[in-house]
Every structure is written in structure tokens, then in C-alpha cells.
Amino acid sequence: MHHPHSTTRPQAPASARRRTGRLAGAAAALAALVGLGTLGGPGAHAADNPYERGPAPTTSSIEAARGPYAVSQTSVSSLAVTGFGGGTIYYPTSTSDGTFGAVAVSPGFTAYESSIAWLGPRLASQGFVVFTIDTLTTVDQPDSRGRQLLAALDYLTERSSVRGRVDASRLGVMGHSMGGGGSLEAAKTRPSLQAAIPLTPWNTDKSWPELTTPTLIFGADGDTVAPVATHAEPFYNGLSSRLDRAYLELNGATHFTPNSSNTTIAKYSISWLKRFIDNDTRYEQFLCPLPQPSLTIEEYRGNCPHTS
Structure with missing residues (x-):
């Protein structure tokens, strides 16, 4: 199963360090930081899939x-x-x-x-x-x-x-x-x-x-x-x-x-x-x-x- 928080935690500072000036890089860093800041709120989605929306799902969340x-x-x-x-x-x-x-x-x-x-x-x-x-x-x-x-x-x-x-x-x-x-x-x-x-x-x-x-x-x-x-x-x-x-x-x-x-x-x-x-x-x-x-x-x- 994909755990967005386990990937976004180390990525956020790395993304911040690797600023290339490109919009895509900035967006990825921002997505990771947003994920950290909300700790599972609707804004948390992994930088490696820009289409993810919302927190990690559970059986109770989809029901x-x-x-x-x-x-x-x-x-x-x-x-x-x-x-x-x-x-x-x-x-x-x-x-x-x-x-x-x-x-x-x-x-x-x-x-x-x-x-x-x-x-x-x-x-x-x-x-x-x-x-x-x-x-x-x-x-x-x-x-x-x-x-x-x-x-x-x-x-x-x-x-x-x-x-x-x-x-x-x-x-x-x-x-x-x-x-x-x-x-x-x-x-x-x-x-x-x-x-x-x-x-x-x-x-x-x-x-x-x-x-x-x-x-x-x-x-x-x-x-x-x-x-x-x-x-x-x-x-x-x-x-x-x-x-x-x-x-x-x-x-x-x-x-x-x-x-x-x-x-x-x-x-x-x-x-x-x-x-x-x-x-x-x-x-x-x-x-x-x-x-x-x-x-x-x-x-x-x-x-x-x-x-x-």
C-alpha cells in the first residue's frame, strides 16, 4: 500500500534544497510541505502523484x-x-x-x-x-x-x-x-x-x-x-x-x-x-x-x- 506520509517527510527538505526555479519543482515541494503541514488533512497528497486528493483512505473513510x-x-x-x-x-x-x-x-x-x-x-x-x-x-x-x-x-x-x-x-x-x-x-x-x-x-x-x-x-x-x-x-x-x-x-x-x-x-x-x-x-x-x-x-x- 502507498503511504504518502512516509514518502513526503524526507522529500520535503530535499525538494526545498533542490530548487531549480522550475514551476514543476516548486509545485512538488509545495505539495510535500502541504502534506506535512496538514498531517493527513484534505491537502495531503504525495508529490509523486499530483492527482492524489485527500488523506490516506481507510475502510471507514470510504464507507x-x-x-x-x-x-x-x-x-x-x-x-x-x-x-x-x-x-x-x-x-x-x-x-x-x-x-x-x-x-x-x-x-x-x-x-x-x-x-x-x-x-x-x-x-x-x-x-x-x-x-x-x-x-x-x-x-x-x-x-x-x-x-x-x-x-x-x-x-x-x-x-x-x-x-x-x-x-x-x-x-x-x-x-x-x-x-x-x-x-x-x-x-x-x-x-x-x-x-x-x-x-x-x-x-x-x-x-x-x-x-x-x-x-x-x-x-x-x-x-x-x-x-x-x-x-x-x-x-x-x-x-x-x-x-x-x-x-x-x-x-x-x-x-x-x-x-x-x-x-x-x-x-x-x-x-x-x-x-x-x-x-x-x-x-x-x-x-x-x-x-x-x-x-x-x-x-x-x-x-x-x-x-x-
Whole structure:
């Protein structure tokens, strides 16, 4: 496991001594000094990974209802955007840690943004900008929802009031049901996406060998709308075996379990987004070795160790 404090302590004075006048060197020294000064606060992140945000994680920190960052939010009217239906942007209030990775989240068939809104503050408080969206209509199919997720990310990074807080090179997508199918479509269309998390996804396309985005698929053992045998499991099996991929089947769950606050969904989504959007290997411990069946996990499959 990566321990940022064990590396930053000796590095800080060394970095200070090796001033080269280059901005990168100064930034690395500052990051190390900030890490020392806060002793594990939100600003502490190792100089060798500039994308790390927040203190070293623990099981309790990724299961918590809120992470280390205070969260603000702003509403985006459907009248102010094109290509999707507007939504709500949740973001860390402080700018002291620089930019953050971002994720757009789509609701499912016949559903509105409110059905996935709990993910906004839950994920943003861990150090992400999160855009929960409405779709153009509630009956949009997965391919349309995929395009809308990408339109939302483009708005977020190019036009939104918080665009200066977002690192446009570190983006991901999530979605429920048809929105989950849409997250697969978005990753297929835009390979530069760093993470995809379909939640009890539905799609008529069952195989995704072309995806290069690290993908975590959530299924539910009691799903009768998008049964895992015909949706989540084939989607996972259809991903390249060379891809960083995982399948988590929720125990005692239904198709609509992702529509309300869920600790298992949150902890593994946070770990996946941190690991692949932020390249934060401090979260690898929660993904490898593979989680074992439990009261909330029926089954977990995946590749370990991760390659990217």
C-alpha cells in the first residue's frame, strides 16, 4: 500500500534544497510541505502523484456518508445547455487542492436526476466534481444517454461555472439502468474516459470488447428488470480480459437499489474512481485482492493486480 506520509517527510527538505526555479519543482515541494503541514488533512497528497486528493483512505473513510471535502452545488437549467437535460453539479468547495477529476451520472428509463442525486454529494465529498443529469426525455435509450453523458462532460469542462476546478483529462461516467447502458456507450465512443461504472445496467448490445476504459459493473441478484444473466454478466464477460474490469453483484438487491444511498455501491465506486481517474494506488487495497462474498456482496469478479 502507498503511504504518502512516509514518502513526503524526507522529500520535503530535499525538494526545498533542490530548487531549480522550475514551476514543476516548486509545485512538488509545495505539495510535500502541504502534506506535512496538514498531517493527513484534505491537502495531503504525495508529490509523486499530483492527482492524489485527500488523506490516506481507510475502510471507514470510504464507507462514510461524507468524505473530507465540504461540498457546494450549482443547478444547471435545461434551457442553458444543449445535448442533455441539465442537472446539478456538486464540487469540493475549497480550491486549495487545485483541480479535480469529474464524473457525469445518468438516471435510468422513465427516471429523473433525483433518482441518482445521492451520488452527487457522496462522491464530491471524496474529491471529485460530480454532474448528476437529467436526460432529454425520460425514455431515451442507452445510445442517446451515452451521447448525453458526453455532452454533459463537455459542458462541465468547457462552459460551466466550475470549469476551472475540473481537470478535463480525468473524466468518468456512471449511470443507472439505461443510463448504465449509456455509460458503456459513452466509454465506447470516447476511449479517453478514465473510468466507467454502470449500475444495474440495461442494453441490447451485450458485448463490449472495444472498451479501453476501466469498467466496474454493478449487478443485483434480485434484478427482474435487467437480470444479471442477460445484462450485467454478459457485459462484464464481453469486456476484454486485458482491461481493468470488475463485476460486483449486490446481495439482497433489486434493479432499483442504486436509486437510494448504498454504502457498498459508494465504497467501491469511490475506490474505482480514485484508482483510475486519480491514479491513486492508495485505493488499490479495497479492490485487490478481490472483495469476498458478504452480507452485501453476492459475488465479485475482476482482474488483479490492475494494469493501468
